[in-house]
Amino acid sequence: MRRSALVVAVALAAAVAVLPGAASGQAPESFDVLIRGGRVLDGTGNPWFRADVGVRGDRIVAVGDLAGATATRDIDATGLVVTPGFIDTHSHAGGGLASPGLSHARPLLAQGVTTVFVNPDGGGALDIAEQRDALLADGLGVNVAQFVPHGSVRRAVLGMADRLAEPRELDEMRALVEAGMREGAWGLSSGPFYAPGSYSDTHELVELTRVVAPFGGAYQSHVRDESNYSIGVMAAVEEVVTVAREAGVPGVWTHAKALGPPVWGSSVSLIERLEEARADGIEMYTDQYPYPASATGLAAALLPRWAQAGGGDSLRARLQRSDDVERIRAGMIDNLARRGGADRIQFRRFREDPAIEGRTLAEVANERAMDPVDTAIELFRQGSPSIVSFNMHEDDVRLLMAQPFTMTASDGGLVPWLEGVPHPRSYGAFTRKIETYVNDMGVIDLETAVRSMTSLPARVYRMRDRGEVRVGAVADLAVFDPSRLHTGSSFTDPHHLSAGMRWVLVNGDVAIDDGAFTGVLAGRVLRKNRQES
Ligand SMILES: [Zn+2]
Structure with a gap:
């Protein structure tokens, strides 16, 4: 018994060993896409290493020296970095992606973003299946993962009533959250700062988050107070810690900030509190958009x-x-x-x-x-x-950014071209983090920035096959020269796409080819606990 297991193991090891390289005497290996000669930043935070990356179908099937291999599509990444596609953990692009004129997601692809989490802040679609159909109706430029939004759940049951839920209403809300999770949502988002989420108490948030726990879901919250409006930012973040602890799920204090002069500097004690919670075994994280202004x-x-x-x-x-x-x-x-x-x-x-x-x-x-x-x-x-x-102080922005548990989010949306004067984060959050905070200021290094956009969010939300450049992972990839990334989007003149992405692959398809959009709509709606996620 033990011996035959060993034989199988040895045979498997031999099979794996010949997979990456084209061994002499065999036909050269062939790939659909072969990215040659780049510096691979695999998303884990490791320093870059030189490797070719072979893609077949929607998967990365080889990482290493693939000099002898052939490919339908050769990409020369000499002098460029190869990273996992970026994951935006807090995006308001759900509505835009479901509309025909915006489903291409070009402002996102231009930043290297290949997956977005929608329905944040407790807002957005209540019916997860219906939203999925709407997202898929005209094709999708990027992948979408959905949250069940607490505010929408509450509004469906209690309207805009400024009161706590009756036990029967809490049951109704539980059923709505569960229905969303069964459809493949990734967790519960809340926004107790906003009405009607603000009319809930911690107990309600704990009880509804308990529902997502068996699905492996997480809890992401726009906290009750980012300033000193009501309970104060310390108590508001503490509420996320409480929910994460009581429900037994990862807790995310989303778009971390200290809002307004009265609380500037509190990032120091907030970070201490998160470290303490983590030391106590509570899985706490943050995400952040790299700007001193909110929207x-x-x-x-x-x-x-x-x-x-x-x-x-x-x-x-x-x-x-x-x-x-x-x-x-x-x-x-x-x-x-x-x-x-x-x-x-x-x-x-x-x-x-x-x-x-x-x-x-x-x-x-x-x-x-x-x-x-x-x-x-x-x-x-x-x-x-x-x-x-x-409303933010740059010192708080930088200190929060430098933490190992801080992910990157845009909090942006897909806005019709030339409509209004939107926050520039919709066009440049990911680009700016590298351009400004890595290249210009050196607040963090490139490996850390890329990790915060890739493997970290994949871990937090238990996304098994994305966020890393490794054999077996889905081929969401970005190829670029970090020193050439540039966001032309500013607070007064925001409508500019980010520049510098040379190639972007979504599920193995080339969406940006040598700097030009191909028009391919390769995105999927990712459903938690399903094969393709
Ligand atoms: Zn928010």
Whole structure:
């Protein structure tokens, strides 16, 4: 018994050994795609090594010296690095990817991104199967992994009610989360900062996250408070630790930041807390987009949450009642101070008055000869503008980035070309991390940056076959010269694709070929615990 097992093992070892190289006397090995002569950064954080990478179908089938091999498609990677395709762990591109004009995902591919996690912050599609169909309807330029969004689940059961859930309602929510996980979602996302997620308590988040645990799912949260709005950023991150511990899943404090001057510098104690939790056996992580500014709605940034209870119509009704307006105004004055003032808020998109797009609240208020808070109230009466909010300190950004448990996320979306003045992260988050924080500032090295975009998210979300350059992994690959990466996307002029990606492969298909889009739509919707994930 033992002997025959040994024979099999030896035979297998011999078979594996001849696989990579074309042994003399045999026909040369052939591949669909062969990337020759590059410096392989395998995604684990290891230093680069020189190797050829052979792809057959959608898999990497050989990594090593493949000099004698032939290929349908030869790629000369001399002087370039070969990395796994990048994984964006927090993306608002779900809606765009499901629309015909944007499903190509070019702004993402141009950054080397080959997989995005959608439905973050507790928002997005409730019906995971229906969203999958919509995503696949026109083809997909990149792979998509879906979260079950807590806010959408809560809204389906409790509407915008500002109260805790009854036991029966909690059961209904559990059933919705489970249905999403059965469809192949990767975990629960939450946004207790936003209404209606803000009306939940920790118990509700723990109970719903318990549902994703048996599926191997994770919990990703836009925390209840990134500043000192309500419970404070320390307690808000502690809530993620609690959920991760109680539910027994990886916990992700998403787009980590210390928002606003009153909490600048708290990254030091927040990191200590995460290290402590990890030492206690709680699997805590963060992700981050590499900018000192966030993007959100003016309402989320400035309105007290009670003013939003019941939804938009209720808000507009409150804005008609003078006593309510006074209370709202008082809350907004505090919240504007938290955001660092009116010159740190820049309008992104406002359909009701596009003239304000790209300008600051201070500028618009000045022009109207009004107080900034009153200007904001005027705008709420018209609609709901979206904003960029310059609220972070660069020291916090860099310190959080340098942590081994910090992944890379864009928090961006796919925006129709030339629409509004979006946050530049939609076009350049991954590029900027390498261009600015590796090349220019040296905050982290290239291996660390690539790891944070590849094998780390694959580990956190238990994505078995992606995020590494190794035999057997799916051939999501990026080939580029790191010193040539450039994002032309800025806060005032954002609509520019990233430059510098020479080749990008998605599931073995060439999506960028020597710098040019091929138009191939090779992306898939990745379903947790299914073969192809
Ligand atoms: Zn968020």
